[in-house]
Amino acid sequence: MNLNLSMWYQAGVFFILALVTAKFIWPPVIGAIDERMKRIADGLAAADKGKAEMQAAEKRVQAQLAAASEEGKTHINNAEKRAALIIEEARNTAAAEAARIIAAAKADADNQVTKAREELRDQVATLAVKGAEQILKREINASAHADLLNQLKTEL
Structure with a gap:
């Protein structure tokens, strides 16, 4: 040989093998590699997009948490103001009720004093009449001397 x-x-x-490889084998291999590179690039782009969306979502969540916190603080402040208002209203109501009870008690006491004075006047008038009766040694007619007894009551 x-x-x-x-x-x-x-x-x-x-050369024949190189031509056959370049013509029939190489294009599908390059196509598969290009397709794989495209899928990897798409996956990386989707991952970047997902990261960006996740960061945006985290920002929205933080904003919503801050808004909810502010709203909660507002509700707490409103509740505290309402509680203070209710307490003040209860104090005012209690003070008004106490004043009313005191006024009623004073009026009742005044009525009892007046009633006691009237009873005392009646008793003094009766005692005065009995004393005068004993002094005069005769009976005084209450109906006949009503004007005199009324005058005596008013003087006492």
């Missing part, structure tokens, strides 16, 4: 001829056959087979 001739070394030159063998090399030419090997070179020819190599």
